[in-house]
Amino acid sequence: MKTGINHLFIPGPTNVPERVRQAMNVPMQDMRAPDFGDLTKPLFAGLKNILRTETGTVFMFPGSGTGAWEAAITNTLNPGDKVLMSRFGQFSHLWHEMAERLGLDVHVIDVEWGRGVPVEDYAAVLAADGAHAIKAVFATHNETATGVSSDIEGVRKALDFSGHPAMLFVDGVSAVGSIDFRMDDWGVDLIVTGSQKGLMLPAGLGVLGVSAKALEASKSARMRRAYFEFADMLKLNGDGYFPYTPPTQLFHGLRVSLKMILEEEGLDNVIARHARLAEGVRRGVAAWGLKICAQPGFESDTVTTIMVPEGVDAVKVIRTGYDAYNTSFGSGLARLAGKAFRIGHLGDLNEGMCLTALSVAGMALRDNGAMIDTGAGVAAASEYYREARAGAAAKMAAE
Structure with missing residues (x-):
């Protein structure tokens, strides 16, 4: 249940x-x-x-x-x-x-x-x-x-x-x-x-x-x-x-x-929020030692496509996230099927939700044989979010 x-x-x-x-x-x-x-x-x-x-x-x-x-x-x-x-x-x-x-x-x-x-x-x-x-x-x-x-x-x-x-x-x-x-x-x-x-x-x-x-x-x-x-x-x-x-x-x-x-919120602030949330997710993935599909300069601020390690089935990672942790991730499509899964980070979203995504994704990856430090992703993202918030607050105060 x-x-x-x-x-x-x-x-x-x-x-x-x-x-x-x-x-x-x-x-x-x-x-x-x-x-x-x-x-x-x-x-x-x-x-x-x-x-x-x-x-x-x-x-x-x-x-x-x-x-x-x-x-x-x-x-x-x-x-x-x-x-x-x-x-x-x-x-x-x-x-x-x-x-x-x-x-x-x-x-x-x-x-x-x-x-x-x-x-x-x-x-x-x-x-x-x-x-x-x-x-x-x-x-x-x-x-x-x-x-x-x-x-x-x-x-x-x-x-x-x-x-x-x-x-x-x-x-x-x-x-x-x-x-x-x-x-x-x-x-x-x-x-x-x-x-x-x-x-x-x-x-x-x-x-x-x-x-x-x-x-x-x-x-x-x-x-x-x-x-x-x-x-x-x-x-x-x-x-x-x-x-x-x-x-x-x-x-x-x-x-x-x-x-x-x-x-x-204001459209400019919405766009800035998406950029901030996306960067935290990318830093979390990097802290696991994994790669994303997007090459440098092409990274999306609405979805991150994560390449799983050799020998890990992304379909099983997604299924584990859903069955064991009540969390839905996007599947790898076409030639990325079984090789990648996606974290969508757009719309009504905040830092805590992105940290949840990284936490569950880390557990699902480990459950399926990925040798990563599950906590490293959350730690890297949370530190970035904290610093980004502090920087934004300081900028507003200066203005």
Whole structure:
């Protein structure tokens, strides 16, 4: 018999704050009522602030981040259009697979797992495309499978340096609301995310930020679509309504999560917290003498992918964490299956929770033959957290 709570350290769905969960406990309501826009219109404005855009348009489709991927592609591109993509983990692979299934001509660059978007390679391909055959450049901001983040601003600079007019598409599913993202400053044309990550909600909302350039492209795009139609949403969203039944309970939760992020903690502080928590986890892993999948300079602040020692089965480590210690870790995906496990550290999270993750992970590793000092990870992380807090307090006092 298990007692207490299940500790959830997967990179999504993330922990839902109790305030958000309670906010969703509301009766059904009329989605055509004259005051429905009082609930929904501020959500569009709040999401624009999360994406750091003044000029973009936000859409919320019932669905997941994968649905948002499909909406982005089908509304702006045509069958046979050439696009530039890269693969360096399971989710960037799946995005590439979707693009091919939807009939795009994909120029794909395969990258070693542990690294991110190959900005220099992108720059070379774009510079060589004098005819501007490439219509869109795709970049996964945070690859959840490998715990890798990429330089989206660098991709924009590569586009600008070559004078290339291609649209910039960004998968921000495990980045938005947790890692610095700037839609307007970085010239992003389409950003997609889902409700179940940094926005601290259950799955069920696919969110898109769409530039004026991408909206203009949607007027002539010929790819087949029906449910994921920007034009249908635009007819009603301005007044806070939707062309089909929306997930009203999620809207109530989103109202609270946006308040927590934007008004109470502040987006810059949220991003700084994720960076601090992630660094503590990485220091804990290093203290065990283990490696992470991400190479230096590509480390993610929302998920750490930990490589297990030779002879240790990561699947058994994850199972031990769940069965013996009531704790969920993320599994190694595709070529990392059995070789790695993941600690998700995004959303509603603090230092104590990260220390719990390291403590349980250390025990599960030892239980499965990893010769590590289980306490070393917690000790290294806790010392870093203590020093980081003290440093932040001193900085605030000085200001």
